[in-house]
Amino acid sequence: MILRKEGVLHIELPGDLRYALETELAAISPKKLAKTATELSDRYRVGKLPVRKSYIESQEDVYAYAAFRMPATFAAVYSALKQVSEVLPDWNPQTLLDVGTGPGTVMWAADAVYPDINAITLLEKDEHMIDLGRKLAEHASSIPIQKAEWIKADVTGHWETSPHDMVTASYVLGELSEQNRNALLKKLWHLAKDTLVIIEPGTPAGFSRIKQARELLIAEGGISIAPCPHNSSCPMAEDDWCHFSQRLSRSRLHRQIKAGELSYEDEKFSFIAVSRRKGEAVSGRVLRHPQIRKGHIEFEVCSHEGISKRVITRKDKELFRKARKLSWGSVFPQSE
Numbered sequence: 110m111i112l113r114k115e116g117v118l119h120i121e122l123p124g125d126l127r128y129a130l131e132t133e134l135a136a137i138s139p140k141k142l143a144k145t146a147t148e149l150s151d152r153y154r155v156g157k158l159p160v161r162k163s164y165i166e167s168q169e170d171v172y173a174y175a176a177f178r179m180p181a182t183f184a185a186v187y188s189a190l191k192q193v194s195e196v197l198p199d200w201n202p203q204t205l206l207d208v209g210t211g212p213g214t215v216m217w218a219a220d221a222v223y224p225d226i227n228a229i230t231l232l233e234k235d236e237h238m239i240d241l242g243r244k245l246a247e248h249a250s251s252i253p254i255q256k257a258e259w260i261k262a263d264v265t266g267h268w269e270t271s272p273h274d275m276v277t278a279s280y281v282l283g284e285l286s287e288q289n290r291n292a293l294l295k296k297l298w299h300l301a302k303d304t305l306v307i308i309e310p311g312t313p314a315g316f317s318r319i320k321q322a323r324e325l326l327i328a329e330g331g332i333s334i335a336p337c338p339h340n341s342s343c344p345m346a347e348d349d350w351c352h353f354s355q356r357l358s359r360s361r362l363h364r365q366i367k368a369g370e371l372s373y374e375d376e377k378f379s380f381i382a383v384s385r386r387k388g389e390a391v392s393g394r395v396l397r398h399p400q401i402r403k404g405h406i407e408f409e410v411c412s413h414e415g416i417s418k419r420v421i422t423r424k425d426k427e428l429f430r431k432a433r434k435l436s437w438g439s440v441f442p443q444s445e
């Protein structure tokens with residue numbers, strides 16, 4: 110599912126999810142999907158909910174979301190959870206609660222990173238999303254995905270569930286008011302037995318929501334484990350935003366719709382994972398693509414001392430060998 114092409118990691122959707130999307134969306138013409146997807150992404154770009162109560166309104170919107178955005182959000186979630194698994198290598202969550210589930214993106218990615226998950230609870234307010242999500246899940250090779258419990262609920266209203274090992278909300282906060290966001294974050298943290306992961310688009314607005322969420326969750330007692338290797342206040346400059354980029358291969362369906370365009374796309378995302386567990390001691394996180402120069406590599410690294418430029422030269426031997434394998438989002442190695 111992860112391929113290295115010319116030094117860049119590409120994510121591919123798992124075969125069963127690719128097949129599920131192609132099968133369930135087969136009845137709609139790629140042209141129609143493309144038109145609806147453009148209208149939908151225009152609505153998200155404007156970023157306001159004018160008269161409408163929701164960005165996604167119709168069954169067509171749901172299909173377009175699944176065709177165009179689910180692969181990209183899958184890649185972002187997968188990449189974020191991989192960072193989590195690197196800093197909590199001994200943690201094997203068994204239960205997952207995901208809110209604002211859409212077509213089930215997070216559970217597919219979480220199942221790929223954490224195959225020990227055996228019970229999944231999903232909360233979503235849109236019944237068309239739930240219908241499609243359930244249909245996609247019927248094609249899963251994973252039993253927990255097939256048996257996931259879908260609950261139709263508005264997360265800003267009254268709902269209850271038991272605590273779960275891992276709790277997630279992906280590309281959801283932006284659809285809620287600040288007040289509802291904060292209340293939801295507190296509730297999700299309360300329901301997280303171990304770790305809560307919040308993912309947003311890698312835009313200034315998405316990062317600003319992540320930054321606020323981080324502050325709130327640390328104040329509630331959370332330990333920031335990824336991407337931030339510390340609980341100190343975020344050192345990112347006001348005019349900058351912390352985000353990562355994940356390349357994903359476009360499926361046949363995706364390429365058909367985007368006729369003639371690239372065979373891959375890069376999804377930019379911001380995220381925060383807070384845990385009740387202490388992660389592995391991490392000296393820093395690589396922000397941005399490393400700059401490979403003659404005889405040395407330059408990195409921008411976030412650590413508890415702030416954001417700084419680090420240079421590793423050939424003379425650093427073992428460290429240089431490790432440094433050549435690092436990419437945007439990697440843990441920065443400790444000098445021995």
Ligand SMILES: C[S@@+](CC[C@H](N)C(=O)[O-])C[C@H]1O[C@@H](n2cnc3c(N)ncnc32)[C@H](O)[C@@H]1O
Pocket residue numbers: 163165178179182183208209210211212213214215232233234235238262263264265278279280281284285
């Ligand atoms: C952009 S989609 C993200 C879907 C999925 N989490 C993903 O990453 O692909 C946002 C989803 O959140 C749902 N949503 C928005 N507000 C909600 C609310 N108040 N309660 C429950 N679901 C909500 C929408 O219906 C939609 O399915």
